[in-house]
Amino acid sequence: MIIDALSFAMLALGGFFVFMGGLGALRLPDLYTRMHAASLTDSLGTLLTLGGIMLQSGWSLATVKLLTILFFLLMTGPTATYALANAALFSRDDGPPATAP
Amino acid sequence: MKVLGLYNYWVFTVLLMIGLYAIIARGNLVKKLLGLSIFQSAVFLLYISMAKVEGGTAPIIQHAGEPQLFSNPLPHVLILTAIVVGISTIALGLAIVVRIREEFGTIEEDEIQARDRDR
């Protein structure tokens, strides 16, 4: 019962953060701020959503797989964002960014 | 309800036409290949939509002996192989486009034909 309530709360919060991140990635004014919003969905949104499913599935193979997915997403997400920011910052033809990173 | 059940087929038709448009109306050879891959995906969508059975699940038997409803495995097999064949033929097309670019210096259809006539 408590686990159910907890997992539903996590799923709801996860959905909320994913949506907010998506909104930010669309509405914010320049690349770096958008990147910041998008990484919100990658970290908090992923963590809460997958965590919510994990609580529902209990100790099973599915939980192990979900943990693996979570591990890879949390590892690759920030790396991709870093590589992207790096490439954007050093690209010659776009000039210096409008806001300081 | 009947009309909603046809939505997949309509999307198939429109995707097919978008792909066909890119193939016949766009002069850029890479655009044509992209159109070809959209066309291909549309056909995949048609097959997989036909394989779906209401209330069914993917054709991987969980508990032998228990009666269960599965989607049709045959279109899945055909499309699974077709996807991989599709990418290898697209790679072949891209290789030909790269060679054309090296020979003619352009990948626009009309310019290639003009240069070919000048030779």
Place this chain on the structure above:
Amino acid sequence: MVTAFGFVLLTLLLVTAVAIVVTPNLFVAVMLTSIFSLLMAATFFLLDAADVALTEAAIGAGMSTILFLGALALIGEHEARRRRRPWLPLAVIGLTAFTLIYATFDKPRLGDPAAPVHQHVAPWYLEQTPELMGMSNVVTAVLAGFRAYDTLGEVLVILTAGFGVLLILAERRAGGRPDRPPAVGLRHHLIPRVVGQLLIPFIVLFGLYLQFHGEFGPGGGFQAGAIIAVGIVLHALLEGEAAGRAILPTRVLTGLMAGGAFLFAAVGIAGMLLGGEFLDYSGFSADPVAGQQLGVHLVEAGVGITVTGTLVAAFHAFADRERPA
């Protein structure tokens, strides 16, 4: 509710397809193709085609994007604008679309269990697979067992296309400008490199898991081959072309391509020598079901080897070439 999700995905699919055709920049078009492919894979998953979704994800989001990008690096990214309005193609397409949509009203609705497609051989496959083959994934059983002839043909097509790419791009490899520094890949980016290197063993391991678990879950030679190829290509992207080529030279790759197809055909002929038909595996073991399983394993291994070899070889053929002046 899940059906409603399917509608949303299909609508997004249409938007993406229009954008791919309309955008004048080919680089952008290829990136949208990657999104298109992800949408397609999610749609396949909602339509209960787990194996197909896995293949589409591995091929579309991974190898297809990489091959298109590799070719664009040689071709250039801009499409010339055409001035004339394409009235004739639009008319042809409008007419065809109208005819096809008119025809769809005769089709059974989505998911109708009484549709003619589901009446003929499919029930037989679903019923007989556990008994004759002893596996739970019917798709694998049909692919490598019941319809292995067809699959052998497809593998030969893949092999031919792969050799075609190698032959077309074979000549004039070193003819570029000498002043250009050799491609070093992402070697100077420390963080992506470390994380990428850490990821490669997992990608290859996951590919092998799909290869050998394909009888019991979604997976099989085609998916495994595509995923392992992505792992090998990731190494080449991180460490540069030369390092990528060093671990698997072209000679080895062509050997793999041909060897996989050869293994497939040899398994078929072995079946004949053991007293059965071509590609009949029941003679491989005293127990026909065990023989079938062994045969399917061998055939899937052949498929996986050929697909890996072809995709990696095609990537190298594009990535290794000098950009023309």
Place this chain on the structure above:
Amino acid sequence: MYYAAAAAILVTMALALLRALLGPTVYDRVLAVNMFGTKTVLLVSIVAFLSGRPDFLDLALAYALINFVGVLAVLEFFQKTRADGRTR
């Protein structure tokens, strides 16, 4: 609640697609593609769980592994193209 989370993810996918269509620079589009990939992983995980076949999480795992490679490939080839200074 699963449905609410899945619906939020679908809406976010639409927003990311919009960003990929608008995105003035190439990097915006790469960002959108990357976001789209992770959202697909989440959607597939939720639907796999909803349809009662958690063994299909293999699919989500495959996406999670492959998506990153696509982003790196775009950056690598984009650098290669622009380093020549021939486009634009």
